[in-house]
Amino acid sequence: MTVEYLGTNYSGWQCQAKGVGVQEIIENALSEFFKTKIKIHGSGRTDKGVHAKGQVAHFDVDTKIKEYNIIRAVNIILPDDIKIQSLEIVDNDFHAQYSAKSKIYEYKAYISRYERPMFEIDHARIVPPINMDLVREKAKLLVGTHDFKAFCAVGSQIKDTTRTIHSLDIIEEDGAIIFRFEGNGFLYNMIRIIIGTLVFLGKGQISEDAIEKMLETGDRNYGGKTYAAKGLTLKEVKY
Amino acid sequence: MTVEYLGTNYSGWQCQAKGVGVQEIIENALSEFFKTKIKIHGSGRTDKGVHAKGQVAHFDVDTKIKEYNIIRAVNIILPDDIKIQSLEIVDNDFHAQYSAKSKIYEYKAYISRYERPMFEIDHARIVPPINMDLVREKAKLLVGTHDFKAFCAVGSQIKDTTRTIHSLDIIEEDGAIIFRFEGNGFLYNMIRIIIGTLVFLGKGQISEDAIEKMLETGDRNYGGKTYAAKGLTLKEVKY
Numbered sequence: 001m002t003v004e005y006l007g008t009n010y011s012g013w014q015c016q017a018k019g020v021g022v023q024e025i026i027e028n029a030l031s032e033f034f035k036t037k038i039k040i041h042g043s044g045r046t047d048k049g050v051h052a053k054g055q056v057a058h059f060d061v062d063t064k065i066k067e068y069n070i071i072r073a074v075n076i077i078l079p080d081d082i083k084i085q086s087l088e089i090v091d092n093d094f095h096a097q098y099s100a101k102s103k104i105y106e107y108k109a110y111i112s113r114y115e116r117p118m119f120e121i122d123h124a125r126i127v128p129p130i131n132m133d134l135v136r137e138k139a140k141l142l143v144g145t146h147d148f149k150a151f152c153a154v155g156s157q158i159k160d161t162t163r164t165i166h167s168l169d170i171i172e173e174d175g176a177i178i179f180r181f182e183g184n185g186f187l188y189n190m191i192r193i194i195i196g197t198l199v200f201l202g203k204g205q206i207s208e209d210a211i212e213k214m215l216e217t218g219d220r221n222y223g224g225k226t227y228a229a230k231g232l233t234l235k236e237v238k239y
Numbered sequence: 240m241t242v243e244y245l246g247t248n249y250s251g252w253q254c255q256a257k258g259v260g261v262q263e264i265i266e267n268a269l270s271e272f273f274k275t276k277i278k279i280h281g282s283g284r285t286d287k288g289v290h291a292k293g294q295v296a297h298f299d300v301d302t303k304i305k306e307y308n309i310i311r312a313v314n315i316i317l318p319d320d321i322k323i324q325s326l327e328i329v330d331n332d333f334h335a336q337y338s339a340k341s342k343i344y345e346y347k348a349y350i351s352r353y354e355r356p357m358f359e360i361d362h363a364r365i366v367p368p369i370n371m372d373l374v375r376e377k378a379k380l381l382v383g384t385h386d387f388k389a390f391c392a393v394g395s396q397i398k399d400t401t402r403t404i405h406s407l408d409i410i411e412e413d414g415a416i417i418f419r420f421e422g423n424g425f426l427y428n429m430i431r432i433i434i435g436t437l438v439f440l441g442k443g444q445i446s447e448d449a450i451e452k453m454l455e456t457g458d459r460n461y462g463g464k465t466y467a468a469k470g471l472t473l474k475e476v477k478y
């Protein structure tokens with residue numbers, strides 16, 4: 001199934017000590033509908049406050065109920081900020097996480113001296129001035145296969161920090177800037193650290209060669225701050 | 240000044256018997272800052288639940304405080320869903336309503352069998368199927384100077400219901416459909432009735448020549464329902 005959710009009110013995909021996870025809410029709704037305990041497996045976690053337009057999850061159930069009727073009924077149980085968008089029967093060897101080929105994330109921001117209420121829910125704010133030409137130029141360095149150790153939250157337990165970013169497009173649209181990432185996987189906080197680093201660099205708050213240094217040394221300290229979670233949306237998972 | 244606001248929690252630009260108006264909130268914040276009663280004049284009303292990215296209002300005040308410092312301080316007093324975006328000194332004969340040459344409104348919708356949490360705040364939903372080619376074709380009939388009596392909420396006191404729509408562009412963008420109107424003025428509920436009529440027509444729920452009949456007869460009954468307020472945003476006022 002694909003699920004769309006507004007992450008604002010959740011601890012992320014998974015439940016945490018503090019706060020409810022999106023996964024748990026969906027499991028409870030499916031379990032209520034099917035009258036049996038349902039466990040779902042997502043394509044991966046999303047952080048606290050991160051949104052999704054196309055999170056994918058799979059689950060096992062023995063039923064003859066038509067997909068459309070399942071979605072309709074379960075969406076009534078689900079809260080307004082989480083809704084199933086599609087549901088299809090898959091082969092037994094399909095796994096939402098392990099079968100995923102790539103993921104598309106979008107990070108949305110707007111440049112303004114003042115907060116913009118219409119953008120607050122899913123955009124981060126960048127206070128001008130920012131050299132967007134420099135941002136665009138430096139963003140190109142991230143495309144390809146690299147050790148992204150310096151772009152991973154400190155304290156992460158992951159050993160292999162090599163990932164491939166297939167593309168990073170920067171699109172200006174109706175007052176917003178969209179950073180669209182496609183990659184084979186992303187480390188914990190990786191996109192938010194990339195955005196913070198590009199923004200700090202574009203504003204002259206860190207060295208212009210910060211990204212080169214981070215890729216060479218693996219040192220997080222050369223980067224900018226981890227940018228706001230609310231700007232990030234999991235757009236699509238490709239299989 | 241230009242103001243951006245999320246209309247969700249307000250009775251509209253003006254205060255009503257039930258609920259607080261955006262105008263009143265801004266007047267209170269300016270009055271608190273300037274320590275004198277400030278009255279503001281908007282370019283026009285927006286309905287309950289309608290948003291604005293570029294509402295314009297003027298007010299009179301005797302001050303030497305720089306525009307930037309006024310915005311910063313007043314925005315701190317204002318709630319998260321209303322923020323001033325710009326402020327400039329104008330001639331004494333400028334009037335936010337009477338000096339306006341045209342207004343641009345955007346009505347945003349998405350086509351989906353299911354509710355989409357990421358779109359809920361400022362988009363209306365259209366349940367498929369809908370013949371968008373027919374919608375595009377019929378929308379052209381509305382451009383120009385017409386008597387829009389049939390597109391005005393019943394009970395409106397306005398006598399002259401002739402208005403000019405300079406352009407009506409229908410743009411598909413990232414899963415959403417944006418109806419962008421530029422006109423010299425819009426009647427009460429006019430855009431929401433136009434959208435409801437186009438949607439009903441595209442779904443075959445009313446006659447294909449509904450718009451022709453409405454323009455000819457002035458009869459509201461040929462049209463579709465008044466579509467949701469939350470899809471509508473006042474984008475810009477031109478002077």
